[in-house]
């Protein structure tokens with residue numbers, strides 16, 4: 001399978017596989033390159049580089065940065081950022097702390113709703129990773145209150161759901177500014193999956209992000225239906241943005257395979273050309 005899968009997660013955020021597992025899998029299926037994009041951390045990058053050494057796999061180092069707009073999270077993928085950039089690490093630190101505070105509040109709400117989930121267990125499931133709603137959902141499933149992840153989101157944790165609490169994060173424009181200042185090439189992740197009922201992000205917000213350096217949108221995401229892909233491809237055409245694809249692999253957490261969506265080498269080189 002040729003091409004670049006530009007969106008993947010590991011146990012260093014809310015995936016279930018290690019950076020080494022993902023690299024081995026990418027090599028096994030014949031990918032040209034792998035985007036390593038854990039939420040709000042650059043921790044997996046050195047491990048991915050080490051694992052890829054001598055394999056010919058091109059590691060595209062990155063992160064999937066959390067921003068927030070109107071109570072809904074907006075994810076910005078950034079490639080080739082400098083992990084040593086202090087303002088970026090400071091903001092990611094703040095988001096990780098904020099994730100912890102918010103997880104405590106979500107657990108309290110779930111407890112009020114009669115679900116005996118414990119924050120200690122959630123923390124255990126997250127390990128050293130920034131706590132995400134998927135970790136909380138796993139803990140809920142362990143209590144027997146639900147049998148699958150999607151059920152937990154649909155019932156309690158979705159944006160606007162009865163137990164969800166938005167987290168503080170910078171807005172998407174400030175996120176792009178911060179990431180560009182850290183040397184990143186930025187792409188709006190899964191634009192169709194935001195807001196209540198996944199109505200998707202609007203063109204005006206994308207334009208505002210583009211004005212400060214956004215260069216692409218992930219129109220090809222496994223969770224986008226064909227109409228959503230078309231809609232964002234047209235927006236990308238209109239605005240002169242690149243279109244990228246990635247699997248958003250999370251190991252066993254999602255019904256997706258690494259390499260399920262890939263970006264061509266030609267587009268990858270156009271992204272690379274935007275490095276500051």
Ligand code: AMP
Nearest residue numbers: 039073131132133134150153154158159
């Ligand atoms: P968080 O970063 O804690 O806001 O959690 C975000 C993650 O939760 C996303 O990457 C998805 O994997 C998952 N998620 C968010 N909303 C939903 C939803 N409505 N249904 C299923 N999974 C969701």
Ligand code: ZN
Nearest residue numbers: 009014039250
């Ligand atoms: Zn995730």
Ligand code: FE
Nearest residue numbers: 064075189190
């Ligand atoms: Fe995301």
Ligand code: FE
Nearest residue numbers: 007009064248
């Ligand atoms: Fe993701």
